[in-house]
Amino acid sequence: MIHYDKVTKIYNGGQHAVENITLNVDSGEFVSFVGHSGAGKSTLLKMLFAEVKPTEGAVYFSSRNVGTLSDRDLLQLRRKIGTIFQDFRLLPTKTIYENIAFALEVAGKDDEDIKADVPHVLELVGILDKMWSFPAELSGGEQQRVAIARAIVNQPDVLIADEPTGNLDPINTHDVVEILKKINDLGTTVLLATHNKSIVDFVGRRVVTMDRGRIIRDDKMGKYVL
Amino acid sequence: MSFWLNIKRVARYGLIGFIRNGFVSLSAVLIMTITLLVVSGLMISGAALNATLQQLTNKVDVNVYFITSASDAQITDMQKMLEALPEVASVSYLSREEALAQFRERHKNDQLTIQALDELSDNPLGASLEVRAKETSQYESIAKFLEAQQAQSTDVGGAIDKVNFYQNKTAIDRLTNIIDASKRLGAIIAVVLALATILISLNTVRLAIYTSRNEIGVMNIVGASRWYVRGPFMVAGVLYGVISGAIVLILLYPISLYISPALERFLGTFNAFSYYADNFPFLFLVVIGSGIALGALSSYIAVRRYLQN
Numbered sequence: 001m002i003h004y005d006k007v008t009k010i011y012n013g014g015q016h017a018v019e020n021i022t023l024n025v026d027s028g029e030f031v032s033f034v035g036h037s038g039a040g041k042s043t044l045l046k047m048l049f050a051e052v053k054p055t056e057g058a059v060y061f062s063s064r065n066v067g068t069l070s071d072r073d074l075l076q077l078r079r080k081i082g083t084i085f086q087d088f089r090l091l092p093t094k095t096i097y098e099n100i101a102f103a104l105e106v107a108g109k110d111d112e113d114i115k116a117d118v119p120h121v122l123e124l125v126g127i128l129d130k131m132w133s134f135p136a137e138l139s140g141g142e143q144q145r146v147a148i149a150r151a152i153v154n155q156p157d158v159l160i161a162d163e164p165t166g167n168l169d170p171i172n173t174h175d176v177v178e179i180l181k182k183i184n185d186l187g188t189t190v191l192l193a194t195h196n197k198s199i200v201d202f203v204g205r206r207v208v209t210m211d212r213g214r215i216i217r218d219d220k221m222g223k224y225v226l
Numbered sequence: 227m228s229f230w231l232n233i234k235r236v237a238r239y240g241l242i243g244f245i246r247n248g249f250v251s252l253s254a255v256l257i258m259t260i261t262l263l264v265v266s267g268l269m270i271s272g273a274a275l276n277a278t279l280q281q282l283t284n285k286v287d288v289n290v291y292f293i294t295s296a297s298d299a300q301i302t303d304m305q306k307m308l309e310a311l312p313e314v315a316s317v318s319y320l321s322r323e324e325a326l327a328q329f330r331e332r333h334k335n336d337q338l339t340i341q342a343l344d345e346l347s348d349n350p351l352g353a354s355l356e357v358r359a360k361e362t363s364q365y366e367s368i369a370k371f372l373e374a375q376q377a378q379s380t381d382v383g384g385a386i387d388k389v390n391f392y393q394n395k396t397a398i399d400r401l402t403n404i405i406d407a408s409k410r411l412g413a414i415i416a417v418v419l420a421l422a423t424i425l426i427s428l429n430t431v432r433l434a435i436y437t438s439r440n441e442i443g444v445m446n447i448v449g450a451s452r453w454y455v456r457g458p459f460m461v462a463g464v465l466y467g468v469i470s471g472a473i474v475l476i477l478l479y480p481i482s483l484y485i486s487p488a489l490e491r492f493l494g495t496f497n498a499f500s501y502y503a504d505n506f507p508f509l510f511l512v513v514i515g516s517g518i519a520l521g522a523l524s525s526y527i528a529v530r531r532y533l534q535n
Contacts, residue, residue, distance in 0.1 A: 049447065051446075051447060071452075072451075075450070075451055076449070077449075078446075078447060078448065078449030079448075079449040083447055083448075089440070089443075089444045091444060091445070092441065093243060093246045093438075093441070094242075102448065102450070103448050103449075105235055105454075106448055106449050106450045106451075106454060107449070110231070111231075150448070
């Protein structure tokens with residue numbers, strides 16, 4: 001489903017963020033990308049939804065080259081990919097309800113569907129009672145649950161989680177990873193970038209280890225080894 | 227997705243954003259109010275300048291005095307010839323009798339002159355034509371035309387006694403220069419002031435949107451189309467413009483009422499309040515229109531910076 005073909009990314013400073021990477025991810029997989037900061041994990045994931053474009057090589061999603069998509073097709077693609085970040089990236093002037101509703105509106109849902117879907121997905125991540133709060137009124141763990149709810153509400157094919165637990169305490173970290181596993185069990189492909197050893201070992205699925213822009217290990221049932 | 231549903235959502239988010247970012251909206255409205263006040267102030271002072279210059283221009287004329295023996299036909303011919311000139315705005319005729327009556331009126335307290343006048347058997351004054359040009363700079367060519375008629379001693383030209391242009395030439399030249407200079411200076415000041423305030427407005431809206439740059443990035447990643455991201459900001463920008471435009475139109479009422487007497491004393495004919503009252507629809511269109519345009523355009527430009535693919 002996802003194919004990186006000899007992908008290299010050189011940022012303006014001239015440093016190689018990612019170097020000649022070829023990688024396949026099948027539908028329904030849960031892949032953890034591990035490595036030190038600056039190993040190229042985030043760059044690799046951002047290339048999937050064209051927030052970063054490769055300097056060389058190509059990234060394919062469902063056999064389509066992401067780099068050559070038209071603006072319109074790119075928007076369609078992004079609606080099929082849910083994203084979660086370390087800094088949550090919620091819309092601060094919108095309520096939790098509106099944050100989730102926004103993703104549904106963008107995907108073209110009508111108001112009736114939105115009214116039904118938002119409480120449902122908030123219940124799934126366990127923060128239904130915060131529906132009318134603003135992001136700033138929530139704890140980090142709660143904000144990340146909102147971000148997850150927003151990422152999955154459109155039932156995406158792929159969920160990208162870029163250091164989703166970086167700002168969370170151990171209990172919230174565990175909860176977030178549980179939610180990710182649950183989402184994966186329901187059939188969504190999950191790509192997780194992290195340098196948290198315990199969650200990688202806890203997930204116990206495929207682990208891709210990166211170092212200085214290159215893949216140095218790819219284990220089917222991996223552990224965090226660095 | 228239906229077009230109208232999108233429009234509705236964009237408008238709602240624009241309004242919500244405007245209210246929730248209250249402090250930012252307030253400062254944008256204040257700055258834009260100042261901008262629009264400057265714009266309308268420029269319009270009003272432009273009108274005042276024009277009215278004053280027009281009034282001065284109207285005071286200038288060239289008089290053609292005829293000899294006492296000139297016939298009505300000669301004078302009428304001359305009037306027709308003058309009216310046919312493209313530079314001439316109007317020609318008015320003053321008969322011998324009217325000239326005499328005016329002379330008597332002017333000198334009614336001067337017994338000696340009246341007595342001398344009464345001694346004469348005939349009216350010593352000739353008829354005259356009062357010629358007004360469209361522009362003060364055109365008097366010279368009219369005077370030249372009259373001079374040529376006089377020099378050629380044509381039937382009509384021979385009846386001319388004198389043309390008073392050259393007596394007034396220095397005054398007319400100076401006035402022409404002053405009018406040209408004030409128009410040019412007025413235009414330069416207007417352009418500079420308008421540009422400066424527009425740039426300040428633009429920057430304020432940009433700062434307002436700068437606080438939302440991360441939000442714009444998130445909307446991009448969620449897959450919102452450019453117009454869906456940009457729309458609410460433009461709606462908020464239009465709201466800034468409409469609200470500050472309304473404030474300016476309301477403020478202009480007491481301001482023009484207050485400055486009117488002083489301005490009228492200073493400039494003569496121009497009345498700021500009646501200008502405001504008579505031209506309200508025009509002022510409304512310009513102030514609200516430029517508010518909307520400025521708000522929407524500033525938002526458009528500001529958001530464009532943070533929109534990516």
